[in-house]
Amino acid sequence: MVPKIGDFGISKCFDEKQSRHLTPNQCGSWGYIAPESFGGVITLKSDIYSLGIVILEILTGHRGGARTAKKHAEQEEAKPGSGAEAESGGGDVGGNLVSTADDPLGASAELEARLEDSSLVADTGFNTFMPIAEKFSNNKIDIDMMARKIHRYPARIRALCLDERYSTPMVVSIGPYHHGREHLQKAEKVKYVAATNCSRNSGHSVQEMYTEVVQLARRARGLYENDLVAGISDDDFLPMMFFDACFLVQYMLIMSDTDDSVEIDDASLCSFFDSNDQEICHDIMLLENQLPWPVVQAVMKFVKVPLDRFINSFKGYLQDHKDKLVGKTSSVGNYDPPHLLGLLRFYIVGENRTQPDTKFEISSVSFSISAVELAEIGVTLKPSETTEISHMGFKTTGALFAELSLAPLSLDSERASWLINMAAHELCTTSNFRAAEDEESAVCSYLLLLAMLVDREEDVQELRTKRLLQGGGGLNDREALAFFRSVQSLRLGSCYVRIMNDIETYRYKRQTRTIVHFFTGT
Structure with a gap:
C-alpha cells in the first residue's frame, strides 16, 4: 500500500477564498487521506495531513497507511454482500465511504505508551515533523503579511542589473537594512536633532514620545527579514526606530509646508534638509529603506503633519510640467499604507475608474510594437x-x-x-x-x-x-x-x-x- 497522487492537492480544488468545501466525491487512499474528507469536507489542512503521514512513515519506518488500508478491507469483507464491492474497490475510497474512526498510524496501546517517552518522540522524528507542520499552517499568515512587510528586492528586480543608485541610500538610512553604513553616518547625528525638534514642536518630552514608539517598534521587528535583524538587540533596534521616525516626521513636515508656517528652530537641521533635498527624496522611496507606518504614526500623534499637503507635494512628482494635470488635491482616506513608499505609490498611481470587469487570462504577449x-x-x-x-x-x-x-x-x-x-x-x-x-x-x-x-x-x-x-x-x-x-x-x-x-x-x-x-x- 503506497500513497497515491490523489491523496494530495485535493484541498486546492475549490475557491481559494473558501476555507471549507463540501463534496460527495472524494478519492484517495485509506490512511493517507484526511479523516474529515470521508465526510465530504475539504479544508486547507487536508494536504498537510497527507504529507504529514508520509513524513512520519519515512521518519519512523512504520507503514501506518498500509495497516489501516488492510483493516478497512477486512471490515468491508465482513459486511454482508460486500465481497464484490471490496474486490472492485480495492484500497481506494469511493463515494460510499462517509466516516472513519481509524487511527491513521494504526498505533496500538503499546506504541502509545512508548510515544509518551520524550526520548522516543525525538527518535521517531515527531519533533522534526512538528516544525514542518507548523510552517505549513503558518503559510496563510505569511501571505497576509506580504502587504505589510519591509521587503528586500525581489529576484526579478535584481536580475535587471541596474545601477546601485536604484537600491542604495545616498545620505540617510531608514530602518535596519542599511543602518551603520559609513557614508550615512552624518545623517545619524541629524536624527538626534530631529527628535529634539519633534519634542519642541509637540510640547512633549523625548522620553514620552519614545515610550509610545517602543510599544509599536517591538512588533515592527517581525516585519523585517529575520536573518537581517536577528543580530540587532532591542537596545539598538528600538532607538533606531524612534530616531528614524522623528527624522521622517520632520522631513514630511517641511515638505508639506506651502506657506512657510512650519518653524524649524535648529539651523543645522534646516541646512541638512535644504542641501540634501534631492538625495533624501531619493532615499525615502527605496524599497529596502523603509519604516513600518505605525511607527511613524506613533510620532505623528505628538507632531501633527498635514498629510494631504505632503501627498500633494509629491503626487505629480513624475512630471516637470504639471499645468492642470494634478487637478484637485488628494485627501487621505482609509488607505493604511505599510510604509512611506507604499503611501506615495498609492496616490501617484491613483484609481483607474475606467477599467472593465473582464480579466484577460493571458500569461504572455506575443508581439511588440514601437x-x-x-x-x-x-x-x-x-x-x-x-x-x-x-x-x-x-x-x-x-x-x-x-x-x-x-x-x-x-x-x-x-x-x-x-x-x-x-x-x-x-x-x-x-x-x-x-x-x-x-x-x-x-x-x-x-x-x-x-x-x-x-x-x-x-x-x-x-x-x-x-x-x-x-x-x-x-x-x-x-x-x-x-x-x-x-x-x-x-x-x-x-x-x-x-x-x-x-x-x-x-x-x-x-x-x-x-x-x-x-x-x-x-
Missing part, C-alpha cells in the same frame, strides 16, 4: 490629462484610427529610481497580478508600455515629440533607451496585458477593413 510602428497603423500617442499612472488606456477613434494614452513622464535618474522601487513594491506585495485590481500592478504596466514603445533612440525622440516624455534636463535619448530596455523583463501587469490585447485586436480589424476596402472600394 511608437513609429503604432503611427504607421493609425495609432496616436497622447499624454493623459492627469498625472496618475493608472490612467492609461487604448481607444479607437474611428474605423482606422486609435489613441494610446499614458501619463506624461519627466525622466531623470531620481524619477527612474522611484519607478523601479514602486514596481518592486508591486512585485513583492501582489502575488498574482491578474487576480488583483489594475492599480496593484500599474507601475509595472506603465514601465512595460513605455519600454514596448522604444526600440531605437528615434523612438525615444518620438515620445518627446508626442509629449509623453517631458523636458530635456533628465536622461538623454541614449540613457532613456537603456533604462527602458532594462525593465522589459518585469512581470506583465494587468493594464499592460489588456492594452496589448486591445492593440492586437485593433490591428487585426484594421487589416481586415483595409483588405475589404481594397477589393470592394467600400
Whole structure:
C-alpha cells in the first residue's frame, strides 16, 4: 500500500477564498487521506495531513497507511454482500465511504505508551515533523503579511542589473537594512536633532514620545527579514526606530509646508534638509529603506503633519510640467499604507475608474510594437490629462484610427529610481497580478508600455515629440533607451496585458477593413 497522487492537492480544488468545501466525491487512499474528507469536507489542512503521514512513515519506518488500508478491507469483507464491492474497490475510497474512526498510524496501546517517552518522540522524528507542520499552517499568515512587510528586492528586480543608485541610500538610512553604513553616518547625528525638534514642536518630552514608539517598534521587528535583524538587540533596534521616525516626521513636515508656517528652530537641521533635498527624496522611496507606518504614526500623534499637503507635494512628482494635470488635491482616506513608499505609490498611481470587469487570462504577449510602428497603423500617442499612472488606456477613434494614452513622464535618474522601487513594491506585495485590481500592478504596466514603445533612440525622440516624455534636463535619448530596455523583463501587469490585447485586436480589424476596402472600394 503506497500513497497515491490523489491523496494530495485535493484541498486546492475549490475557491481559494473558501476555507471549507463540501463534496460527495472524494478519492484517495485509506490512511493517507484526511479523516474529515470521508465526510465530504475539504479544508486547507487536508494536504498537510497527507504529507504529514508520509513524513512520519519515512521518519519512523512504520507503514501506518498500509495497516489501516488492510483493516478497512477486512471490515468491508465482513459486511454482508460486500465481497464484490471490496474486490472492485480495492484500497481506494469511493463515494460510499462517509466516516472513519481509524487511527491513521494504526498505533496500538503499546506504541502509545512508548510515544509518551520524550526520548522516543525525538527518535521517531515527531519533533522534526512538528516544525514542518507548523510552517505549513503558518503559510496563510505569511501571505497576509506580504502587504505589510519591509521587503528586500525581489529576484526579478535584481536580475535587471541596474545601477546601485536604484537600491542604495545616498545620505540617510531608514530602518535596519542599511543602518551603520559609513557614508550615512552624518545623517545619524541629524536624527538626534530631529527628535529634539519633534519634542519642541509637540510640547512633549523625548522620553514620552519614545515610550509610545517602543510599544509599536517591538512588533515592527517581525516585519523585517529575520536573518537581517536577528543580530540587532532591542537596545539598538528600538532607538533606531524612534530616531528614524522623528527624522521622517520632520522631513514630511517641511515638505508639506506651502506657506512657510512650519518653524524649524535648529539651523543645522534646516541646512541638512535644504542641501540634501534631492538625495533624501531619493532615499525615502527605496524599497529596502523603509519604516513600518505605525511607527511613524506613533510620532505623528505628538507632531501633527498635514498629510494631504505632503501627498500633494509629491503626487505629480513624475512630471516637470504639471499645468492642470494634478487637478484637485488628494485627501487621505482609509488607505493604511505599510510604509512611506507604499503611501506615495498609492496616490501617484491613483484609481483607474475606467477599467472593465473582464480579466484577460493571458500569461504572455506575443508581439511588440514601437511608437513609429503604432503611427504607421493609425495609432496616436497622447499624454493623459492627469498625472496618475493608472490612467492609461487604448481607444479607437474611428474605423482606422486609435489613441494610446499614458501619463506624461519627466525622466531623470531620481524619477527612474522611484519607478523601479514602486514596481518592486508591486512585485513583492501582489502575488498574482491578474487576480488583483489594475492599480496593484500599474507601475509595472506603465514601465512595460513605455519600454514596448522604444526600440531605437528615434523612438525615444518620438515620445518627446508626442509629449509623453517631458523636458530635456533628465536622461538623454541614449540613457532613456537603456533604462527602458532594462525593465522589459518585469512581470506583465494587468493594464499592460489588456492594452496589448486591445492593440492586437485593433490591428487585426484594421487589416481586415483595409483588405475589404481594397477589393470592394467600400
